[in-house]
Amino acid sequence: MFYPSALSIAGSDCGGGAGIQADLKTFQELDIYGMSVITAVTAQNTQEVKEVFPLPLQTVEAQLQAIGEDFTPASTKTGMLYSAEIIQLVASAIKCYAWPQIVIDPVMISKSGAVLLQPSAMDTMLDILLPLACLITPNIPEAELISGIEIVDVPSLYEAGQRICSMGVPHVLLKGGHREDSVESTDYLITRDTYLALSSPRIHTRHTHGTGCTLSAAITSGLAKGNSIEKAVSLGKKFIMNAIAYPIEVDSRHLYGPVNHWAYADRGDMR
């Protein structure tokens, strides 16, 4: 019996709130042996993304190869992939090493407005990466771009989720964090013919940097431990709810402050 392990293929956030840093903190907190393939280095903090430096393709490929030759992650998540060329390398590695349980967080634009996926790379992500995944976790603007459907209410949200399923992925977790008019923050786990609503109270806070990364890393952790997608998503939702509800104040000006990856409250059933 091996210790559960998970891989994050994502960008680095030097401020520590999102990206690879959020993923590894979450894996560690959930007792998962975490590994990383870094696609890009960003210079960012809670205020803004100042610069984005995609790594040379050879560097990304060498990391994928190093992992693939020596490890078999029980589950893998992708975050910031930046370019079509990087997506092609990632899809090839997933196929070559037969990595199971792929979760795609289709990171496109940061809360502060920076481009983290070149618009021209979206079709490549949909054509060659999406069919390899068991789950994709778009927020509302990402789901609108992927599906081409404007989300104005629950029926249009459900329709957008089903449209994404029809592109070749069995489960879509459509996150409701951007519906700021609502008293709850409800995410919808959508398949071709079902949907499950997962609600939590909407918390009025500035500490929402890295919520999407942290949620998808927590779900990936649940999958690495052998949970079903439904169970892993429900555990992930509890984890992010606590991470937002009990934020930490580190010494920064905190425009979009970090969530709390320790999530010490109410976590008895997470471990």
Ligand SMILES: Nc1ncnc2c1ncn2[C@@H]1O[C@H](COP(=O)(O)OP(=O)(O)O)[C@@H](O)[C@H]1O
């Ligand atoms: N203010 C909030 N209160 C409670 N939950 C939130 C809040 N903002 C986001 N969430 C939750 O955080 C997770 C990430 O959501 P979202 O912000 O939509 O994604 P992203 O970070 O990718 O934009 C979801 O589970 C969502 O419901």
Ligand SMILES: Cc1ncc(COP(=O)(O)OP(=O)(O)O)c(N)n1
């Ligand atoms: C390197 C890197 N990857 C992803 C993000 C986006 O993270 P997300 O969880 O969607 O949170 P916000 O940045 O939108 O607050 C990022 N910023 N940097």
